[in-house]
Amino acid sequence: MAGNVTVGLNGTPESLAAVRWAAREAALRQLPLRIVHVREWPFTPEVPVPTERTDEDEDTLAEAARLAELDQPGLAVTTDNLSGHRPTQVLMAEVDAPGRVDLLVLGSRGLSFAGFLVGSTSLPLAAASERPVVLVRPLTPREEERNAPVDTDDVLIGVELKEGCDQEVLEFGFTEAALRHSRLRVVHAWSLPAMYSYAQTADPGLGNELAGHVTRDLERAVAPWRTRFPDVTVETKAVVGTPGAELVYASPHAGLLVVGRRPRRHLAGPRLGHVAHAVIHHAACPVAVVPASAPSSGKEH
Numbered sequence: 197m198a199g200n201v202t203v204g205l206n207g208t209p210e211s212l213a214a215v216r217w218a219a220r221e222a223a224l225r226q227l228p229l230r231i232v233h234v235r236e237w238p239f240t241p242e243v244p245v246p247t248e249r250t251d252e253d254e255d256t257l258a259e260a261a262r263l264a265e266l267d268q269p270g271l272a273v274t275t276d277n278l279s280g281h282r283p284t285q286v287l288m289a290e291v292d293a294p295g296r297v298d299l300l301v302l303g304s305r306g307l308s309f310a311g312f313l314v315g316s317t318s319l320p321l322a323a324a325s326e327r328p329v330v331l332v333r334p335l336t337p338r339e340e341e342r343n344a345p346v347d348t349d350d351v352l353i354g355v356e357l358k359e360g361c362d363q364e365v366l367e368f369g370f371t372e373a374a375l376r377h378s379r380l381r382v383v384h385a386w387s388l389p390a391m392y393s394y395a396q397t398a399d400p401g402l403g404n405e406l407a408g409h410v411t412r413d414l415e416r417a418v419a420p421w422r423t424r425f426p427d428v429t430v431e432t433k434a435v436v437g438t439p440g441a442e443l444v445y446a447s448p449h450a451g452l453l454v455v456g457r458r459p460r461r462h463l464a465g466p467r468l469g470h471v472a473h474a475v476i477h478h479a480a481c482p483v484a485v486v487p488a489s490a491p492s493s494g495k496e497h
Contacts, residue, residue, distance in 0.1 A: 260275070
């Protein structure tokens with residue numbers, strides 16, 4: 197059963213940016229757009245959530261729907277005012293409903309040079325959702341003026357090279373690139389094992405040999421997806437560095453950055469790994485966090 201693209205709205209500039217991004221994504225996927233308004237309140241148990249749904253909420257929903265329809269004429273748009281509940285609980289229930297949501301889109305607050313300020317709703321949903329979650333920041337005035345079409349920007353994927361890992365991430369990234377008719381850049385960041393440091397001093401070619409192995413492993417991981425998506429132009433790159441930092445450096449030239457999230461069990465609840473944290477807070481483009489089913493063996497996104 198086909199679902200929809202759902203976007204969370206609270207009236208802030210970042211949530212309106214998320215509405216516009218979600219409208220374009222829904223049009224690309226040929227799915228309806230559902231705009232859910234949930235008023236954000238302090239995340240403390242002792243502060244009750246007001247149950248009334250105000251005229252201001254309804255006006256915000258109507259304006260968001262108008263914005264989406266102007267951006268994507270002919271798009272099927274529905275709205276729902278679910279204020280009166282805590283945003284994380286409401287949106288998680290939406291995502292958990294079978295067949296309802298294909299993709300959840302939320303806003304992230306831009307902080308100029310410092311990165312994203314991720315609110316109390318966005319981060320927990322990105323950490324726990326069983327559906328992909330995209331975090332969108334508002335465009336700067338310069339970006340608004342440029343108004344680059346979304347389907348001309350690269351899709352950037354960060355991958356690991358463990359057996360069975362990142363299949364969901366690769367599928368999501370290739371699908372997005374095919375929908376946008378855009379180039380796909382697949383990046384794997386790696387570092388020389390500590391035990392090889394002294395050996396490389398004696399044999400400087402050792403690093404090049406290991407780099408060759410990593411590059412071939414990356415090509416093997418991507419090869420089945422090249423066959424499945426023959427019309428997608430793919431560029432693979434194995435770089436020496438920290439995965440989160442390398443993806444952030446590459447993000448200004450991307451229309452979407454895709455990373456995976458491994459299943460993580462903690463007493464305090466779901467948690468994101470260090471790579472996902474880095475790109476969510478600092479990437480210069482929307483970030484898609486895709487839940488992966490493959491078991492993790494130590495390092496996690």
